[in-house]
Amino acid sequence: xxxxxxxxxxxxxxxxxxxxxxxxxxxxxxxxxxxxxxxxxxxxxxxxxxxxxxxxxxxxxxxxxxxxxxxxxxxxxxxxxxxxxxxxxxxxxxxxxxxxxxxxxxxxxxxxxxxxxxxxxxxxxxxxxxxxxxxxxxxxxxxxxxxxxxxxxxxxxxxxxxxxxxxxxxxxxxxxxxxxxxxxxxxxxxxxxxxxxxxxxxxxxxxxxxxxxxxxxxxxxxxxxxxxxxxxxxxxxxxxxxxxxxxxxxxxxxxxxxxxxxxxxxxxxxxxxxxxxxxxxxxxxxxxxxxxxxxxxxxxxxxxxxxxxxxxxxxxxxxxxxxxxxxxxxxxxxxxxxxxxxxxxxxxxxxxxxxxxxxxxxxxxxxxxxxxxxxxxxxxxxxxxxxxxxxxxxxxxxxxxxxxxxxxxxxxxxxxxxxxxx
RNA sequence: GGAGAGGUGGCAGAGUGGUCGAAUGCGCGUGCUUGGAAAGCACGUGUUCUCGCAAGGGAACCGGGGGUUCGAAUCCCUCCCUCUCCGCCA
Numbered sequence: 001x002x003x004x005x006x007x008x009x010x011x012x013x014x015x016x017x018x019x020x021x022x023x024x025x026x027x028x029x030x031x032x033x034x035x036x037x038x039x040x041x042x043x044x045x046x047x048x049x050x051x052x053x054x055x056x057x058x059x060x061x062x063x064x065x066x067x068x069x070x071x072x073x074x075x076x077x078x079x080x081x082x083x084x085x086x087x088x089x090x091x092x093x094x095x096x097x098x099x100x101x102x103x104x105x106x107x108x109x110x111x112x113x114x115x116x117x118x119x120x121x122x123x124x125x126x127x128x129x130x131x132x133x134x135x136x137x138x139x140x141x142x143x144x145x146x147x148x149x150x151x152x153x154x155x156x157x158x159x160x161x162x163x164x165x166x167x168x169x170x171x172x173x174x175x176x177x178x179x180x181x182x183x184x185x186x187x188x189x190x191x192x193x194x195x196x197x198x199x200x201x202x203x204x205x206x207x208x209x210x211x212x213x214x215x216x217x218x219x220x221x222x223x224x225x226x227x228x229x230x231x232x233x234x235x236x237x238x239x240x241x242x243x244x245x246x247x248x249x250x251x252x253x254x255x256x257x258x259x260x261x262x263x264x265x266x267x268x269x270x271x272x273x274x275x276x277x278x279x280x281x282x283x284x285x286x287x288x289x290x291x292x293x294x295x296x297x298x299x300x301x302x303x304x305x306x307x308x309x310x311x312x313x314x315x316x317x318x319x320x321x322x323x324x325x326x327x328x329x330x331x332x333x334x335x336x337x338x339x340x341x342x343x344x345x346x347x348x349x350x351x352x353x354x355x356x357x358x359x360x361x362x363x364x365x366x367x368x369x370x371x372x373x374x375x376x377x378x379x380x381x382x383x384x385x386x387x388x389x390x391x392x393x394x395x396x397x398x399x400x401x402x403x404x405x406x407x408x409x410x411x412x413x414x415x416x417x418x419x420x421x422x
Numbered sequence: 423g424g425a426g427a428g429g430u431g432g433c434a435g436a437g438u439g440g441u442c443g444a445a446u447g448c449g450c451g452u453g454c455u456u457g458g459a460a461a462g463c464a465c466g467u468g469u470u471c472u473c474g475c476a477a478g479g480g481a482a483c484c485g486g487g488g489g490u491u492c493g494a495a496u497c498c499c500u501c502c503c504u505c506u507c508c509g510c511c512a
């Protein structure tokens with residue numbers, strides 16, 4: 001959510017910033033509701049002031065006295081008026097809130113202009129992605145792939161996009177998760193194992209609701225399967241005031257992630273590229289607002305290090321305004337090179353949300369300077385998403401004999417140097 | 423799942439219809455006292471919104487929502503959560 005005062009005082013600035021995201025928003029509707037709400041609030045407060053004064057006077061009057069009876073009669077009409085105006089106030093406030101929730105976060109000044117992914121800036125390239133690999137195959141075409149990754153039975157048991165991981169396939173997933181968690185711990189992130197269902201309030205706070213409920217699986221009692229650990233993790237401190245000295249807080253969490261991915265098709269969803277359930281380790285930071293852009297660079301570096309240690313070619317994209325998410329102020333995508341598919345796969349998104357989520361979630365810290373609570377800034381990034389890293393690993397490390405070499409950094413976690421499909 | 427008890431400020435804990443944003447204690451802050459500290463004493467100590475250039479004024483908040491009433495922390499309904507006992511269970 002945006003700062004209501006900013007919208008009220010500098011609507012043109014807000015309008016211009018939202019335009020950089022190339023999203024349609026009706027700021028005038030928000031402003032009109034805000035104005036209507038304030039007018040009603042004044043009325044209600046005046047009426048309640050009258051009630052309060054009358055209550056105090058009546059407290060000292062004899063109950064049955066004529067003056068008491070007169071007051072009761074007088075205040076009856078005020079009472080019904082208050083009820084009516086309060087109902088209007090409440091309705092207006094709710095409409096305003098709903099409108100506010102649909103306004104996207106404003107992009108940071110350093111975010112490049114652009115409407116489409118083509119306008120994203122390739123910030124850096126790492127590793128030998130252009131090197132010819134004669135044996136490279138899309139991972140789903142590697143001989144024996146179906147023995148380790150059983151999509152057919154997954155489809156039978158659950159549905160498309162819910163594969164079984166078997167034998168070395170399952171062990172490789174576990175090795176990657178252990179590697180990620182161990183590296184992240186070294187970088188200072190405290191590991192958390194959160195609930196993987198969240199309520200509507202939590203999903204609203206991080207920005208999944210109200211607009212993106214179609215992306216989440218919902219249970220019979222109105223809980224949502226987490227699309228990312230970001231949701232339970234960010235909400236850990238919802239409605240809390242933190243100690244300024246405790247900032248920054250770094251945490252990471254492994255969870256399975258569930259996404260309906262309605263409307264996806266084609267090569268995007270082949271093999272491990274896009275699943276309805278996948279494993280991911282998420283990095284999360286709660287920081288002092290003055291440091292959040294430094295923290296974003298560090299966060300990106302922490303995610304990059306994982307790819308670097310796995311010896312996978314990757315690139316860093318600085319996302320343009322039009323390709324930024326709804327809630328992000330600035331975002332880097334990390335894409336790993338899949339040699340067999342000859343394409344880049346997104347394995348991490350590192351974002352600064354500034355106070356956008358913190359305002360929705362009411363996560364604050366008590367400022368030493370002002371003594372008042374202020375909103376923290378939240379950041380998060382994948383560190384990393386397993387299936388696509390796995391896909392790239394299979395494709396880049398496939399040898400001419402059909403075996404796949406395990407990166408040195410992963411060997412201690414996997415326990416062997418080669419993955420066999422036999 | 424069944425039965426019962428309960429949710430009040432940073433914490434503990436009073437308050438069962440009226441001057442209660444809420445006693446008291448602890449904690450915390452400032453000052454006095456002291457060589458210094460402790461104790462003691464004095465004062466202060468929530469959040470949000472709103473009006474105002476400001477000084478300052480106003481309103482809301484006693485788990486959430488709704489209701490009764492001139493008036494609700496207090497009565498009623500409902501939801502959530504916690505605790506105790508029983509059942510069930512990894």
